Amino acid sequence: MTALKNDRFLRALLKQPVDVTPVWMMRQAGRYLPEYRASRARAGGFMDLCMNAEMACEVTLQPLERYPLDAAILFSDILTIPDAMGLGLYFETGEGPRFRKVVDTAEAIDALPIPDPEKDLGYVMNAVRTIRKELNGRVPLIGFAGSPWTLATYMVEGGSSKDFRKSKALLYDDPQAMHVLLDKLAQSVTSYLNAQILAGAQAVQIFDSWGGSLSSAAYQEFSLAYMQKIVNGLIREHEGRRVPVILFTKGGGLWLESMADTGVEALGIDWTCDMGVARKRVGDKVALQGNMDPTVLYANPTAIEKEVGRILESYGSGPGHIFNLGHGITPEVKPENAGAFINAVHDLSAKYHQG
Numbered sequence: 344m345t346a347l348k349n350d351r352f353l354r355a356l357l358k359q360p361v362d363v364t365p366v367w368m369m370r371q372a373g374r375y376l377p378e379y380r381a382s383r384a385r386a387g388g389f390m391d392l393c394m395n396a397e398m399a400c401e402v403t404l405q406p407l408e409r410y411p412l413d414a415a416i417l418f419s420d421i422l423t424i425p426d427a428m429g430l431g432l433y434f435e436t437g438e439g440p441r442f443r444k445v446v447d448t449a450e451a452i453d454a455l456p457i458p459d460p461e462k463d464l465g466y467v468m469n470a471v472r473t474i475r476k477e478l479n480g481r482v483p484l485i486g487f488a489g490s491p492w493t494l495a496t497y498m499v500e501g502g503s504s505k506d507f508r509k510s511k512a513l514l515y516d517d518p519q520a521m522h523v524l525l526d527k528l529a530q531s532v533t534s535y536l537n538a539q540i541l542a543g544a545q546a547v548q549i550f551d552s553w554g555g556s557l558s559s560a561a562y563q564e565f566s567l568a569y570m571q572k573i574v575n576g577l578i579r580e581h582e583g584r585r586v587p588v589i590l591f592t593k594g595g596g597l598w599l600e601s602m603a604d605t606g607v608e609a610l611g612i613d614w615t616c617d618m619g620v621a622r623k624r625v626g627d628k629v630a631l632q633g634n635m636d637p638t639v640l641y642a643n644p645t646a647i648e649k650e651v652g653r654i655l656e657s658y659g660s661g662p663g664h665i666f667n668l669g670h671g672i673t674p675e676v677k678p679e680n681a682g683a684f685i686n687a688v689h690d691l692s693a694k695y696h697q698g
């Protein structure tokens with residue numbers, strides 16, 4: 344196995360010293376890059392990109408050709424699991440993800456199969472293996488999955504939702520059925536992430552994009568409890584290294600202490616939290632990843648640098664910070680602004696890592 348040439352990201356996740364703060368961006372491969380749009384047009388559609396290992400590898404590497412990023416993230420989607428459960432994922436241009444089959448009754452939930460990752464999601468593992476080979480140790484590769492609650496919202500609603508009307512109604516009307524669904528998803532996500540780790544993912548992130556829509560009580564019972572189950576079942580050592588786990592609940596600022604108690608290496612932090620305050624609250628338990636508001640990338644490079652500087656200062660000296668956006672980069676961002684962001688993190692952070 345090739346040695347890692349840049350292990351800043353993995354070191355920071357384990358709170359080990361680094362020369363500068365590592366940085367990557369959620370959704371770093373995507374529509375803001377003209378080369379991504381060209382690959383996507385050539386492939387046919389988004390899922391055609393995901394299902395072809397060479398194409399998935401090509402778009403994974405595109406942002407790394409442009410910018411000195413410290414990690415690569417597998418090009419795929421969180422909704423591959425419900426698709427493998429038979430829901431029939433498709434993308435309507437301009438409308439986001441949709442499912443042909445909706446799962447909104449106890450009977451439909453009982454009938455759901457638990458996918459076998461190598462058999463039913465083999466295209467994802469092929470992409471992981473291809474990307475690891477092409478990366479050739481340049482930077483670590485991040486694998487990922489959606490949280491059970493986040494996946495459940497898409498499955499019950501049949502697609503994206505603003506108010507989670509059907510999924511929350513089911514949660515309160517028939518909590519037992521919701522628990523059965525979440526338990527099946529936790530089992531599916533655990534074996535899916537373990538397969539990604541065995542195929543070569545060197546860290547994994549759980550995207551709980553919609554955990555922040557829940558009440559505190561419901562968050563603990565219907566989102567965090569199932570992420571805890573996943574964390575308990577993950578392979579944590581592979582290829583002679585720790586495989587760090589990052590837990591990202593968007594809107595989860597109120598619950599950082601209980602998130603840190605799950606035993607993950609790091610928490611993803613959105614921009615509504617102050618990094619310094621978050622660091623004090625979690626103490627030495629976890630590293631922190633984040634947290635610039637992605638809309639700052641619409642401003643000019645001088646304003647971007649100023650905001651990067653503010654966040655670095657808020658986190659303060661010493662290891663344990665992985666710079667990122669507080670949520671995914673949006674399609675309207677100018678690629679040169681993303682470049683200004685990444686360079687600013689490296690240029691302005693060295694002084695926080697001396698001695």
Ligand SMILES: Cc1c2[nH]c(c1CCC(=O)O)Cc1[nH]c(c(CCC(=O)O)c1C)Cc1[nH]c(c(CCC(=O)O)c1C)Cc1[nH]c(c(C)c1CCC(=O)O)C2
Pocket residue numbers: 368369370371372373374383389416417418419420421422438439440487503550552593671
């Ligand atoms: C909720 C969610 C989804 N997918 C994902 C989440 C969780 C992260 C988050 O909270 O943003 C995760 C995801 N989706 C994608 C990645 C790739 C890796 C990366 O670069 O971060 C990751 C990590 C590619 C993608 N996934 C999708 C795209 C856009 C597809 C395209 O039109 O080319 C990409 C690059 C499609 C997708 N997939 C999903 C949505 C809502 C959409 C439509 C978004 C849109 O239209 O802007 C579901």
